[in-house]
Structure formats: structure tokens, C-alpha cells
Amino acid sequence: MFQALADPNRRQMVQRLCEGPASVSELAQPFQMTLSAVVQHLAVLEGAGLVRTQKIGRVRTCQLDTQALRAAERWISERRALWERRFDRLGAFLAEQDVKEGDGA
Amino acid sequence: MFQALADPNRRQMVQRLCEGPASVSELAQPFQMTLSAVVQHLAVLEGAGLVRTQKIGRVRTCQLDTQALRAAERWISERRALWERRFDRLGAFLAEQDVKEGDGA
DNA sequence: TGGTTGGTGAAGCATGAGCTTAAGTATCGC
DNA sequence: GCGATACTTAAGCTCATGCTTCACCAACCA
Structure with missing residues (x-):
């Protein structure tokens, strides 16, 4: 949990998700890194229970879980x-x- | 800061310091690891501003900084x-x- | 139907975190 | 002074973390 928030990129993602749900690509947009990397961060956040996601069609939508x-x-x-x-x-x-x-x- | 709290051992140290100030050795006592390792954790906590320490004689005393x-x-x-x-x-x-x-x- | 978009999964690599050992320094008590 | 105590510092080792690439699947859409 603290582990998950330890990474600045992940905190930025949390920050982004404060402003509303986002797809994986939207979430990845402000970063230089690969979509793959973003998904991995996302997995950490989800594992920590900070984020919930659901996939509709081919797009996965993420939102904060407080x-x-x-x-x-x-x-x-x-x-x-x-x-x-x-x-x-x-x-x-x-x-x-x-x-x-x-x-x- | 979150980085510092990410490690369970460090959280345990914070926990310990909630109950009052402690010397480095006292702080190290509940752990299996070397004094060296404890000091390194302590450095992280201090770097994050979570802990303040002062050395009197040969003993360094640690306390929480909220x-x-x-x-x-x-x-x-x-x-x-x-x-x-x-x-x-x-x-x-x-x-x-x-x-x-x-x-x- | 076939190309494009959105995401997945595995493998590999570079760096850093956490730990150990070992040797050193400064104080304390006798 | 001298040994014990309470750290300190440096080096090295190992494994986890963060990232990339590449191959892949599934849905959308023209």
C-alpha cells in the first residue's frame, strides 16, 4: 500500500484518477514510458486496492478506490x-x- | 516519504518510536538484523523527515517528528x-x- | 474482410534497495 | 590506560523493481 504510493509515477497516476476515471491509454498519455510499463504500475495500484478497473469491449477503465x-x-x-x-x-x-x-x- | 514508510521494518520502527524515544540499540533490539542495517533504515527515516535524532556521548537518541x-x-x-x-x-x-x-x- | 486501435504477457536488462561483514572511531567505566 | 560499549563507514552481495522490446489477442470500423 505505502509501497504502491512510494513511486512518483504511481502517485501521479493516482493524482490523475482523482480528476475522474480514465482508460489505460489516457492514463499513459502524460508519461514517456511504454504502455506496458503503465499497465505494470496499474497492476501494483490495483493490487494495493487503490484502483479498481473494469474492461468494456477492448478498453479498460480505471478509477480510484478510496x-x-x-x-x-x-x-x-x-x-x-x-x-x-x-x-x-x-x-x-x-x-x-x-x-x-x-x-x- | 512514502518510500520511507514502504518498508515494513521501518514502519515497525515508527511504531516503536510512537511509544517514546529510543537509542539506536533499543530500536534495533526487536529485529534479527544487524545494527548496521537498522542504522541504514534510520537514515532513510531521518532523510524523509520522519525521525529526528541527536547524539549525546556515544548514544544516539531517536524520536518521531510528526x-x-x-x-x-x-x-x-x-x-x-x-x-x-x-x-x-x-x-x-x-x-x-x-x-x-x-x-x- | 482486413487494417487499426487498445490492451496483454513473457522475457530480459539495469538499477537500486536491503542486508551482511569487517574494520574503524569515539565514549564510558574500571 | 584499557577493555567494553555504542555506534559509524565502506564494500560487496542478492534479489526486487521499473522499464523495454516483441509477439500476441481481441474488438472496432471502413
């Missing part, structure tokens, strides 16, 4: 919150220590 | 929101297409 994005967002925000809460506690503790220091000794 | 986490969170949530807003506008239509495709043909 489930995985949600999961990633949650992972990050949980950890951030955890650390920041800890930091607050530490801050309070240090402040208290300070008070005691300045006061007692 | 700035980068915040940035990642923002990137994801912006894109998710963008797509979901779009989905709301187009949603009924696309969903209907989906149903017809998957069901009828």
Missing part, C-alpha cells in the same frame, strides 16, 4: 496522534518538573 | 476528498453503470 487511501490515512493519523499525545504528557511532566525544580530546590 | 507524517496525511486526505467529492457528483451515474455491467451482461 478504501485503501482511508486505511493509509488512518494508520498515519493513529501514529501521529499517539506520539503527539505522548509528547503532550511529556510536556506536562517536564513543566511539572520545572515547577518543582524552581520551587523546591 | 511534520512529515502530517504532510503525508494531508496528501492522502486531499486526494481522497477530491475523488469522493467527484464521486458524489458523478456517483449515481457511475454506480448505475457498474450495476448494469456486472449484473446484466
Whole structure:
């Protein structure tokens, strides 16, 4: 999942898909690379659950699936919150220590 | 940044650092790998701005820096929101297409 | 019907990521 | 001072990743 978002090209594809569904060729258009390469990136994104695709006739249409994005967002925000809460506690503790220091000794 | 979080070992380190600062050796303890390898992971995390470290005497202490986490969170949530807003506008239509495709043909 | 378009699949190649070993440096405790 | 501790640095090895080429199939359309 993070693996999938690690590549700049794939992030750009996600970016593109934010603006609406696209066929494989449309998705490949802004890139220099081969259609083959694009399809491989697409496979990674799909494997990570970031993108869903369906083929109609000979054209495969891709769109974002926000489930995985949600999961990633949650992972990050949980950890951030955890650390920041800890930091607050530490801050309070240090402040208290300070008070005691300045006061007692 | 996403690159840095792409590796499971590094995510585990981040996890560990959520619970408080740690020295390099402490951080390395749960892993099978060499201290060297851990330091290399640490360098990646630090390079991504996820971790800050300072060396006192001969021990280097590491702690989370939530700035980068915040940035990642923002990137994801912006894109998710963008797509979901779009989905709301187009949603009924696309969903209907989906149903017809998957069901009828 | 046959050419063009849109995508698929496999093979191969170059680079980089993740790890190890090994040797080195700076501190700490005795 | 001297050995142990806590890293640091460099080199090398292996396997995964990102890409290309090429052959191929399937649908569209003139």
C-alpha cells in the first residue's frame, strides 16, 4: 500500500484518477514510458486496492478506490496522534518538573 | 516519504518510536538484523523527515517528528476528498453503470 | 474482410534497495 | 590506560523493481 504510493509515477497516476476515471491509454498519455510499463504500475495500484478497473469491449477503465487511501490515512493519523499525545504528557511532566525544580530546590 | 514508510521494518520502527524515544540499540533490539542495517533504515527515516535524532556521548537518541507524517496525511486526505467529492457528483451515474455491467451482461 | 486501435504477457536488462561483514572511531567505566 | 560499549563507514552481495522490446489477442470500423 505505502509501497504502491512510494513511486512518483504511481502517485501521479493516482493524482490523475482523482480528476475522474480514465482508460489505460489516457492514463499513459502524460508519461514517456511504454504502455506496458503503465499497465505494470496499474497492476501494483490495483493490487494495493487503490484502483479498481473494469474492461468494456477492448478498453479498460480505471478509477480510484478510496478504501485503501482511508486505511493509509488512518494508520498515519493513529501514529501521529499517539506520539503527539505522548509528547503532550511529556510536556506536562517536564513543566511539572520545572515547577518543582524552581520551587523546591 | 512514502518510500520511507514502504518498508515494513521501518514502519515497525515508527511504531516503536510512537511509544517514546529510543537509542539506536533499543530500536534495533526487536529485529534479527544487524545494527548496521537498522542504522541504514534510520537514515532513510531521518532523510524523509520522519525521525529526528541527536547524539549525546556515544548514544544516539531517536524520536518521531510528526511534520512529515502530517504532510503525508494531508496528501492522502486531499486526494481522497477530491475523488469522493467527484464521486458524489458523478456517483449515481457511475454506480448505475457498474450495476448494469456486472449484473446484466 | 482486413487494417487499426487498445490492451496483454513473457522475457530480459539495469538499477537500486536491503542486508551482511569487517574494520574503524569515539565514549564510558574500571 | 584499557577493555567494553555504542555506534559509524565502506564494500560487496542478492534479489526486487521499473522499464523495454516483441509477439500476441481481441474488438472496432471502413
